[in-house]
Amino acid sequence: MSKENLIVLAVDDDMINLKLLKSMLMKSGKVQEVIEAKNGSDAIDFLKGREDIDLVLLDIIMPIMGGIDVLKVARADDRLEQVPIIVLTTDETKKGEALEFGANAFLMKPIRRDDLIRKIETVLV
Template sequence: MSRDNLIILAVDDDTINLKLLKSLLLKCSYIKEVIEAKNGSAAIDILKSRDDIDLVLLDIIMPIMGGIDVLKVVRADDNLRQVPIIVLTTDETKKLEALEFGANEFLMKPIRKDDLIHKMGTVLV
């Protein structure tokens, strides 16, 4: 991976998934911080209030604001559109839609550390 001290925004409405993702990520020496958001709306607020987020790991199916809507908002915003987003979901039928709306990569749940690290390496260049 090309950068150190990465700050990652993990977005998932499932607390257990968030905690697993966070613990998995924080085991990597090059990750400085994992910020958690429980829905897309909270994720957008965080992205707009911080300019130091290197990567978003985004669940698709969430209440309040789902992942596809987050992608639409982020990709339409000049200040946010360059932030890499990896979509995480259990629903493979959402893959095409997610990529169409600007996801950089797609990963099926349950997340395996090796797969996640590999995908992160492809988007963080």
Template sequence: MGLKVLVVDDDMINRMLLKTLLKKNTKVTEIIEAENGSDALNKMKQEQGIDIILLDIMMPIVDGIEFLKIFRADMANAHIPVIVLSTDDTRKTEVFDNGANDFIRKPVKEEALFVKIDQWSD
């Protein structure tokens, strides 16, 4: 069975680029999009079986850090890996302290993304 990935980014172009990359990965069979942390939390309630979350940090309404705090407060989500994608390396400690599993610097390179997906999907 393939992977269901939730892509959370307020920038439509970033979401489109990630979807294009993810479609090249044979493990990924479904891609769900969310525009911000609030939208992502709603998608998590609507969608069953999300395997991995790719999360931007800087977003309006509910940013990536706040999403992580809310998401990780629910123990039912403990098994779902969250990979943060950001241009801001200075916030790495903060994202890990709030429950992120991994970090990829933007712009995201296909090989790096696929390595992380393989690592967290096994």
């Protein structure tokens, strides 16, 4: 990863997945903070409330507000449209839809640390 001290917003309704993502990110040595959101609505609140988020890791299938809806809202907002978003899902059929609505990249769960770090490097060039 070229950038240091990244602030990453991790969005997943599964607490185990969130903790795993946070652990992988913090061990990379490039991440300063991981903000955890349990659904898309919380994610949008964080994105609108903070201007220092460098990257979003976004689960697609969540209650309250799913990942596709988060993409639609973020990409329609002038301030958020440039924030890189990597979609994480177990459902490969969502890939096209996620990319169509503005995701920068796509990773299949279960997430492996090396794949995650490589994918982050590609979107943060």
